[in-house]
Amino acid sequence: MAYSPIFAENNSYLVSTYSDHVHTLPTPPRPDQLRERLAQAGLRATRQRLLILESLLVLPGHPTAEQVHRRVAGLEASISLGTVYKALDSFVEAGLTRRVASAEGASRRYDADCTEHHHLFCTDTQEIIDYCDPQLDALIREFFAAKGLQNFQPHSFSLHITGNKVSNG
Amino acid sequence: MAYSPIFAENNSYLVSTYSDHVHTLPTPPRPDQLRERLAQAGLRATRQRLLILESLLVLPGHPTAEQVHRRVAGLEASISLGTVYKALDSFVEAGLTRRVASAEGASRRYDADCTEHHHLFCTDTQEIIDYCDPQLDALIREFFAAKGLQNFQPHSFSLHITGNKVSNG
DNA sequence: TTGGCTGCAAACTTTTTGCAGGGGT
DNA sequence: ACCCCTGCAAAAAGTTTGCAGCCAA
Numbered sequence A, B: 001m002a003y004s005p006i007f008a009e010n011n012s013y014l015v016s017t018y019s020d021h022v023h024t025l026p027t028p029p030r031p032d033q034l035r036e037r038l039a040q041a042g043l044r045a046t047r048q049r050l051l052i053l054e055s056l057l058v059l060p061g062h063p064t065a066e067q068v069h070r071r072v073a074g075l076e077a078s079i080s081l082g083t084v085y086k087a088l089d090s091f092v093e094a095g096l097t098r099r100v101a102s103a104e105g106a107s108r109r110y111d112a113d114c115t116e117h118h119h120l121f122c123t124d125t126q127e128i129i130d131y132c133d134p135q136l137d138a139l140i141r142e143f144f145a146a147k148g149l150q151n152f153q154p155h156s157f158s159l160h161i162t163g164n165k166v167s168n169g
Numbered sequence C: 001t002t003g004g005c006t007g008c009a010a011a012c013t014t015t016t017t018g019c020a021g022g023g024g025t
Numbered sequence D: 001a002c003c004c005c006t007g008c009a010a011a012a013a014g015t016t017t018g019c020a021g022c023c024a025a
Helices: A031-040 A047-058 A065-075 A081-094 A134-147 B031-040 B047-058 B065-075 B081-094 B134-147
Strands: A015-019 A098-100 A109-111 A118-122 A128-132 A152-165 B014-019 B098-100 B109-111 B118-122 B128-132 B152-165
Touching: A031 A047, A047 A065, A047 A081, A065 A081, A081 A109, A118 B152, A134 A152, A134 B134, A152 B118, B031 B047, B047 B065, B047 B081, B065 B081, B081 B109, B134 B152
Parallel strands: A015 A128, A118 A152, B014 B128, B118 B152
Antiparallel strands: A098 A109, A118 A128, A152 B152, B098 B109, B118 B128
16 A cells, blocks of 8 residues: 555645555755756756755645745745745746645645645545546547547646545555 | 537636536526525525625626626626625525536635536636536446445545547547 | 846735625525 | 524634745755
């Protein structure tokens, strides 16, 4: 069973990573890797941005700007929430980060993982769980390759699976 | 080709209905049908709620509270935006309405269609297009029936397809 | 050195809340 | 008649913006 432990961020949403194939807990990336990613995106590697990007990669799940700010502020006392918003906007524009589609919750959520993946929404706990499955990806791509969509060219697919965790599935 | 005309609501998102199988433009429901739906949900059929529910069903796509309010206010001069919010909350809680997951846009969007369907996100026009395909539903359900998810019981699936409209797909 | 980035604070948008009064059942 | 629902307005929550100064390239 590939199921990660659950992390709590205050009393907000719980998030974890769920994959039938690989299970990778976020590994804190090395500073030079962060610099590299920022440089490739054409963004300056300031202290703040390094911490913001690292937080995005490290924080379990799909943090809000507020949550990113909380973590960064813990490491670097005086960072402004406005800076976090501006940085996240830049990241999204540069393709470094995605905004996550979610129906619940007031705040926008961000995901540093720009690779294709799916989401499990637990109705009980409000968790948003990442789900990776190349087999499923292939199935969907084959379906649309065979069937096609008139007048629409699909680029990426993300399946939203709503349900709830059970003790034994 | 089953492709509906596109509707504009001011200069906000364009929305239309897209289905490979059936193409139904929202038909204004009869008042007694609206009453029925509210009664079944255990909600009082006030003038305001009838108009709000009707607007949800009639407005093309996935309107925000603001958009619902604009339409209702056009028919019933003095309705409060707060009332729209409260009513929509009740509807969601009663299962009459869903909140739509979306990454873009500041405001929450609502969908009176609680049947299972999927969404096309056009990166060019920002449209959110409904997509119905029982064949796709079956494919996904079969996949998870066969493969299963450990520790998770799926209830519903919604595929988010990002791409863009083309003149000839 | 220079222009992008930061901090701060004000403004703005969206959503929630409290309460008195009205209308559905 | 009861009490859920509405209107109003204030407040809370979330996000954007403007500008002076700073710092990465």
